[in-house]
Amino acid sequence: MIRVLIVDDQEMIRTGLRTIISSSPDLEVVGDVGDGFLALEYLDAHPVDVVLLDIRMPGIDGVETTARIRKTHAPERVKIIILTTFEQEENVYAALSAGANGFLGKGVGPVELIDGIIDVSAGGGTLSTAAAAAAISRLAETPVQRVDEPLARRFEALTARERDVVVEVTKGLSNDEIAAAMFVSPFTVKTHVNRAMAKVEARDRAQLVAFAYRAGIAPSS
Template identity: 40%
Template sequence: MNGSPIRVVVCEDDELVRAGYAAVLDAQPDMVVVGQAGDGSEAVSIIRDLRPDVAVMDIHMPRLNGIEVTARLAESQDTHPIRVLMVTTFNLDEYVYDALRAGASGFLLKDAPLHELIAGVRTVARGEALLAPSVTRRLIGEYALRIRPADPAPPAARLGPLTEREHEVLLLIAEGLSNGEIAERMTIAHETVKTHVSRILTKLRLRDRVQAVVFAYRSGLVRQG
């Protein structure tokens, strides 16, 4: 973020919840809430106009739901990517799978404490993906088995460019480990892990860590259970 505050737009149809999120986030020294939206159509307009770093997005909104908003934003991404932190009940319904496919960078439980919301915004603003550890494997495993998007090459064939070290890092990403945890597990520097992750995403043509986890399952590198 180069020292600049994280610019956030809060999209939530419940006015009290929206105001609460906005007040908490705007009070953080490294964040500024630049806009709010009460429905999906308004969210698309405001986000495209303001170009925030992070959009906190409720799944269930009138006019357009959060998934539709995320998909529309993904279609018009430029050199300033907008990270979407999706707020969900995390009941493993189709909304969650669709949100992954639409391009969400993270998921947060609707009833999560506010400190998790704050940490979540910071996480996705750094370009990392956020998934609740308690459901990461189950969610991604089911998603990987259900969603079979068209791919110019079979996932297994695309593993070739990865080095042995990058394979190892990808496996740990699929376990839901953070960069810090991967560094500790592999006894290497945190910056080295970041370099490995960046190269993995570039070589496999993936957007973020969520896609990396899905790829690990779909490629057969990791198997559910």
């Protein structure tokens, strides 16, 4: 059972998220709190697998809360998904840089929300389409001046198919879109992505994209 903590300053949002998450037999909402300070206190006293965290809150926002969580809770132990209506690139990039494992807009459907939590808990990373586009836009507008050779050598361990999939991921495409373009199943794409992340030691999909840019294998804009 995956233990989820909901952090949002709006009680109505917390109630809705609790209802959706509790509908999955694989997930359990162990708590819901209204701000970042309460989230930190809760994590100090209770075991949690995934924190579903709003980015705009009174007190300390989601980016600062993420940074503070990461000081005492490693990404392998506590996963963080930023959930918000604001998917501008500065928010996405700041949250991912602070140590978030995924980023979803509040407009995602129940299935995508549940799948995202399960995927992140299993070591993957989830990015909504808008969030992926924002993160990739930020990376693409700052061209790499010099290829990170040690990182590039990690990508040499990828098979040709895995490398092709990674290139498609750097374009901001979802697994379904990549699957359609490559005439394979979404499950096959997900398997390639997960194997690529493991080989290059990327903690999630967003970091895989960042690594690909630094290693010089992402297509130029």
